[in-house]
Amino acid sequence: MSVIPGRFRTSVVRDRVIGRVVGARPGARLIVVGALHGNEPAGVLAAQRVIGALSGSDPSRIAGSLLAFVGNIGACNAPDPDTRYIETDLNRSFTPTHLLRIATLPDDDLAPEEREMRSIINLLNDEIGQGQTVLVDLHTTSAPSPPFVAMEDTLAARAIVRSLPMPVILGLEEELPGLLFDYVINTHRMVSFIVESGQHDDPASIDGHEAVIWTLLDTLGIVPIDGGPIEHAVDPREVLHRAAGAHERRVYDVRHREAIVDEDYETLPGRTTFERVRRLSTPIGRQGGHTLVAPLSGQLFMPNRQPIKRPGDDAYFIVRELSRGWLNLSARLRRSAWMDTWTPRLLPGVRRRPGHEHELLVAPDIAVVLKRQLLHLLGYRLLRHTPVPHLSRPIRLLCALRALLRALGHMTFGLFRGGERAALPAEREEDWIIARRTLDREPPVR
Ligand SMILES: [Zn+2]
Structure with missing residues (x-):
């Protein structure tokens, strides 16, 4: 791993597959994706840690398998560590238009991110077969934020995510077309979701992602935390619990997405994720000489602090909390x-x-x-x-x-x-x- 002062990066990525662990006993399959955005190496580094720790353990104590792979190899290897994508955001690219181009055009005619997509799609088609599979897509944020899960609200996803003591955001897939997890759910009919573990350059983000992978391996019965082959210095669930703070297991629904129109967009200093905003009175950002105020009341979510911003990128979201009673009623109605x-x-x-x-x-x-x-x-x-x-x-x-x-x-x-x-x-x-x-x-x- 090459370390740049004040931040961390992956070493030059040559292979898409980070590693795989296959148990001697049958069981579920966990697929982990890191660095779908090139400037978010924490997921890759966390997966490397988990696979490294498991590689020496007795396969008879593992039931099922773990596969980890890198999302945007080209962006990871770009000279500028802030490179999120080369031409198009890979986590907005799984749209019918790109999928059709990939199905019909040779590699030479594809854009850089479309070539990444083709390779990811082929890998998933080869890997996903019979049996329960869960895919978790690991990200980090540009602004400070407690770790959180972003998922599509289905009963099956709720059953898996319940084991993660983190806040949960619902409905991102309605605002953002082309998300990898949405493609995976609807193509392969399996549970998939995003985990954001903190800020890009914070080493705690790697710890958070590592704790998520261990907890999911435990939930799926692949590698138990209690009585399993690995001695954890701190229980991974405790790591997540501490990071989540007051937001643990709170559930929020996305109500608004503001898209960037002008490259000069800037989130105002001091604005943070989960901060309360009031309709037409809380200023959030500046763009094209104008101040953007909250178009509705709620809580601010993922205000953009990326150094490189392009029109169409997310400026910020507004979310609102859902009560337990509402979520339970919703589960009952769906059944x-x-x-x-x-x-x-x-x-x-x-x-x-x-x-x-x-x-x-x-x-x-x-x-x-x-x-x-x-x-x-x-x-x-x-x-x-x-x-x-x-x-x-x-x-x-x-x-x-x-x-x-x-x-x-x-x-x-x-x-x-x-x-x-x-x-x-x-x-x-x-x-x-x-x-x-x-x-x-x-x-x-x-
Ligand atoms: Zn990301």
């Missing part, structure tokens, strides 16, 4: 067998999307009232949505009433027609598209 049949019949302004078995359309005027948090409660994911304008309460009620009356007309008609709703309008560009989440609909491969 109900009647959901798929009755949601489009009972919810006003919601109808099936013709030609798409699992998708529903939501009229935009009803979306003003039936906000995204209610759709999330029912286990729906927003596949297409437009920002909801902030309307005063009386105007919102008027919108709701109008939409409700119109929807009731359709609904009465629909009930008599066995839910066909022949009179409903065809799909419009402004309709929201929602769908039950893949892993709630079809449980992961085990």
Whole structure:
């Protein structure tokens, strides 16, 4: 490992695979990805530590396997250690457009990150077979932040992530197309999520990622922490518990993403993750000579402090905390067998999307009232949505009433027609598209 004063880097990366550990007994498979962003080496260094520690242990004490690989090799090897990606953000690249290019074009015609994608996709196709597999994608942040998990809210993911004493962020995949974990969930039908363990250059970020890998190996029954082959100086769960502080096991929902428009964007000094912000009164950043104030109240999340910023990158997010009761109610509703049949019949302004078995359309005027948090409660994911304008309460009620009356007309008609709703309008560009989440609909491969 070459060390640059004040920061750490990986040594020159030649192989995608960092290492693998295969137990003598059958069991689950954990796949760890580090440095999907070139300026985030902590995950790679943590994986190296775990694989190093396990390489000398008795395989009969390991059930299942661990594989770790490097995400963006080109960006890791770039001369400037701040290089996050060469041309396109690799963790925004798993989109239909790039996937089609990769499926049809030779290497020479692909962009640098598309070549990385092809190699990652081939590796995953070779590795993922029968049995339970979980993929964790390890990242670090530019601004100081307690470690956290970012996941798609499914019952299967909740069951795994429950073992990590960390805060959890839901809904990033609705704001950011092309995330690796989203591709993995929907292509391979397995649990996958992101862990951010702290700031890029903080050595505690490597400790955090290492603790996450050990805890997940324990959760999946691959390498137990208690009575396993490794003596831990500090219990990895304790490491995570201490780092999470007051945020441990709190769950937040993403409500807003602000994208960078101008390369001169700067987060104001002192603004930190999980700090409370108030609508139209808390200044967050500056861009193009203007101050950006919070467009809604909530908690600030991942304000961008990267030295290199490009238009389209995230400026910041706003999240809100979800209560235990709300999450439990949501789990209960998702388990109900009647959901798929009755949601489009009972919810006003919601109808099936013709030609798409699992998708529903939501009229935009009803979306003003039936906000995204209610759709999330029912286990729906927003596949297409437009920002909801902030309307005063009386105007919102008027919108709701109008939409409700119109929807009731359709609904009465629909009930008599066995839910066909022949009179409903065809799909419009402004309709929201929602769908039950893949892993709630079809449980992961085990
Ligand atoms: Zn990252």
